Amino acid sequence: MPIKGLKVLPNPVFSELPQNYRLSEEQKSFYWENGYLVIKELIDFTSLYSYKQRFLQICKGIVDSPVMIVKEQALFEKNLKPEEYINKLQEILYDDVFMTYGEHPRLLDVISQFIGDDITAIHSMFINKPPGTARHPPHQDLFYFPIRPVDKIIGSWTAVDHVNKDNGCLYVIPKSHKQDILYPHGDVPEAGKLYHGILNEETLAREHARVSLDMAPGDTVLLHPRLLHGSGPNRTQRHRKAITVHFASSACEYVDVRGSVQERLAADVQAAATRRGLRVSYQDIWKYKSKQVKGVRSNL
Template identity: 70%
Template sequence: MVLVKSLAGVRVLPKPVFAEQSDNYILSPEQIKFYEDNGFLVIKELIDFTSLYSYKQRFLQICKGIVPAGNVRVVKEPTLVAQNLKPEEYINKIQELLYDDVFIQYGEHPRLLSVLSQFIGDDITAVNSMFINKPPGSSRHPPHQDLFYFPFRPAEKIIGAWTAVDHVNVENGCLYAVPGSHKAEILYQHAGKKDALKMYHGVDEEAIAPLDQRVQLEMSPGDTVFLHPYLLHGSGPNVSKNYRKAITFHFANSTCEYIDLHGTVQEHLAKEVEAQAAKMGLGELSYIDVWRFKSKQVKGVRSNL
């Protein structure tokens, strides 16, 4: 068994299972049950070092202007930008990676797709993509649910994959999760937080995701955690002197369908994104249009997304 420290003490998690060096990775009954019970699952060393190195180098190439960013969107830490640092020291993350020749290799990695197929089926659309740098001094990501951002359903056909590129620990802002919080199947109200970047929305922490219910997910390079879209999770600030690089995509079964967000807790987010798109000169795009542009088929047949 593995002991995982949390602010509540020590919790016991199943023994980590190391991925075999083959394109197929078959989940054990224990792993499937752990995901169903807790809403997340960590697989050790799922992604190989060569792939991790290529993702990191691509990020640095974009930082240094060696390759054009293209459609990749760069998100900066305002407090760090003001310190006249070099780009790697103030870029928090880059996103919209699905049409980058290097980053898309993560979303099409055969071992990753093998696991995804066992969770959500063989027809898979990548719907969101980020390479997170999290330099020293960068802010936290408040507890949230990924489903809050997604205008499609059903939830059980959506999953997130988050792979450590560097060693991640509590000091440099590793992920944390609230085990079992997905079981309520409640999408909570989210709002912006003063100590987080724009669009890093979060729930009412004291009532819904208190500190003593969180489990810290310290991970090594190549370790990959799969996240249920209802799961409450987040990450702490980076108070170390090291970067905390990771790559994360979200995936949905291609038969998922877009839903009307009018009158839901997601409505204000949709309006916020639509207003931002208009300011960027993209015209009157709907929130659903934005997600259609963001998505890319990575396995099987595309239908609704």
């Protein structure tokens, strides 16, 4: 008989998953050829449930967390409850619960097969994407990172809820990473503030070239940082939760982005930091928010 007031977790359907996951040569080849790879049921149900509960605890103000809350401004102005207007939580690497995703042994085993055993987590988000959330235009994750070499950076994105085209699933442009180009990005129509997109979308990311990634909870897609990808608006009446971390080999190095297509973004980020009383370089900002999650930290 359940004890009154005690939370009981649902039966974890994936709880018996092994702590490692060895990729086949076909899977590795697919990633390098196409710039992405979907792995079914990589993350267990119990972990996914804990992430959803942590998000709700933060929404309700039950716990203190060092995460940064990002609101969907149009929804916030409607005086909705937090779960209905919070678009995502950023910088989740130092939250006691969310950090278990970036340190998940099964995920890190996969990541190490692409970038080696010394791994630094460099960027992290829990994405809520409530109903009415705008699209995320086609972009390259590398646009944000002052880190090289490119092939030693990889993103992981795990569905916490079922995701499909109706609620704004990811789409990718296969093989677009092979152009070896970081395209200019900026503000584009029908996208939220700070959701940068490539400026020549109609040429580089035509609708017919987009592959939508329908995913079930626990499914995880790995993304090359140069791959063009984005997501549509959420047109349903339910949320589309996901969790994501970008990883880099700890042997990577910070680079000067002056004179590159990243220069304006770096200047804007530094200016925002200065307004908060912080005088730091763009590279230092990334260094401060990263976290060693496996092996030995060297350059990052």
